[in-house]
Structures are given as C-alpha cells and as structure tokens.
Amino acid sequence: DSGVTQTPKHLITATGQRVTLRCSPRSGDLSVYWYQQSLDQGLQFLIQYYNGEERAKGNILERFSAQQFPDLHSELNLSSLELGDSALYFCASSPDVKGYGYTFGSGTRLTVV
Amino acid sequence: ILNVEQSPQSLHVQEGDSTNFTCSFPSSNFYALHWYRWETAKSPEALFVMTLNGDEKKKGRISATLNTKEGYSYLYIKGSQPEDSATYLCAFRNAGNMLTFGGGTRLMVKP
Numbered sequence: 001d002s003g004v005t006q007t008p009k010h011l012i013t014a015t016g017q018r019v020t021l022r023c024s025p026r027s028g029d030l031s032v033y034w035y036q037q038s039l040d041q042g043l044q045f046l047i048q049y050y051n052g053e054e055r056a057k058g059n060i061l062e063r064f065s066a067q068q069f070p071d072l073h074s075e076l077n078l079s080s081l082e083l084g085d086s087a088l089y090f091c092a093s094s095p096d097v098k099g100y101g102y103t104f105g106s107g108t109r110l111t112v113v
Numbered sequence: 114i115l116n117v118e119q120s121p122q123s124l125h126v127q128e129g130d131s132t133n134f135t136c137s138f139p140s141s142n143f144y145a146l147h148w149y150r151w152e153t154a155k156s157p158e159a160l161f162v163m164t165l166n167g168d169e170k171k172k173g174r175i176s177a178t179l180n181t182k183e184g185y186s187y188l189y190i191k192g193s194q195p196e197d198s199a200t201y202l203c204a205f206r207n208a209g210n211m212l213t214f215g216g217g218t219r220l221m222v223k224p
Contacts, residue, residue: 058213
C-alpha cells in the first residue's frame with residue numbers, strides 16, 4: 001500500500017456520461033497530481049494541485065476538471081465521456097510543490113462503452 | 114509540445130547481462146529528470162529524481178546519470194534479474210512544473 005488511495009478501482013460507463021474519480025493523498029502530502037495512461041498516448045500529465053490551489057496544467061481536456069478539497073483529497077471529474085477516454089487514471093501525491101518523493105496510487109480503470 | 118524520447122522502446126536480455134537505456138529531453142528550461150519503474154497493472158515506482166548536471170544516482174544494481182547541457186540521461190542496470198522486467202519511464206520536469214513522460218523502455222529479462 002503506497003498510502004495514496006484511489007477510488008473506484010474500476011468504472012464502466014456509457015458515452016455521454018459524467019464520472020468522478022477520487023484520490024486521497026498520502027498522509028502529510030500537500031500536492032496531488034492526476035495522470036491518464038492510455039494505450040496509444042502513454043502516460044500523460046493532466047493537472048496538479050497544491051494545498052487546494054491549481055499549480056500546473058498539462059494535457060487536460062476542457063471536458064475534464066479537477067479540484068482539491070480542504071482535507072486535501074482530490075476529485076477528477078470527466079464529463080461528456082467518449083470512447084477514447086477509456087484509460088487508466090493515476091493519482092500521485094508528494095509532500096511539496098516541486099514533486100520530490102512522488103507516490104502513485106494504484107489507479108482507476110475507466111471503460112467507456 | 115515537449116519532446117521526451119526513450120530508447121530503445123524494448124529490450125530483451127539474459128539474466129546476468131548489464132544493460133542501459135537512454136532518455137533524451139529538451140536542454141532548455143530544465144528543472145528535474147525523474148526515472149520510474151513501472152510493472153504492468155501497477156503504478157509507477159519512483160527510482161530517481163535528478164536535478165544537477167553531472168548527477169549520478171545509485172539504488173542497488175540500478176544507477177543513472179544526467180547531462181542537462183546536452184539533454185540526456187542514462188539508466189544502467191548491472192547484472193539484470195528476471196524481477197527487473199518492467200517498463201522504465203523517464204519524465205522531464207520544466208521550470209513551469211509540468212511533467213512530460215517519455216514513452217518508456219520495456220525491459221524483459223530471461224532466466
């Protein structure tokens with residue numbers, strides 16, 4: 001157990017729907033990062049939050065949004081889902097904003113049918 | 114778009130062989146270079162974070178070097194074991210705190 005908890009582990013939903021993925025960072029970590037890993041794109045950085053504020057943005061679609069709550073857990077919201085959104089979504093946390101000491105969660109596998 | 118490339122894409126070696134892979138990245142706006150070990154269906158495990166030109170890091174049989182001026186890093190595995198079989202990812206972090214991953218090198222070590 002890495003200390004980073006992601007739920008759910010698996011999710012199957014239909015096109016056009018909206019889902020929320022949840023991440024609880026390792027205790028004491030203030031930064032949360034979201035990644036998408038799909039077969040043809042490799043591992044893509046989506047977004048980073050530090051202590052509730054957005055700090056960096058990567059290849060995140062406008063249909064996706066995220067936030068980090070006061071208790072430091074984070075949610076990734078995916079809307080108007082398309083077949084191509086099927087992927088493994090990882091969350092990682094680190095103690096500071098610089099990213100040292102990354103720890104990854106086990107991922108949420110999203111399947112859009 | 115930042116270009117982070119890893120080579121080779123895949124590698125098959127015999128148990129006991131030593132091996133190395135390359136990660137190339139932009140030489141400008143460098144902040145850090147991360148190496149990860151990633152087994153299928155598991156999340157990436159952080160191996161090294163390298164920030165200074167000329168850095169050398171070592172963890173057991175695995176070591177890495179960094180050249181920020183020419184934009185490359187090498188990962189070495191000495192005496193490969195079957196349990197070393199995994200995908201090795203490098204990721205370039207720029208000063209804007211964006212992390213860009215390479216496509217990975219898939220290593221398979223045959224007993």
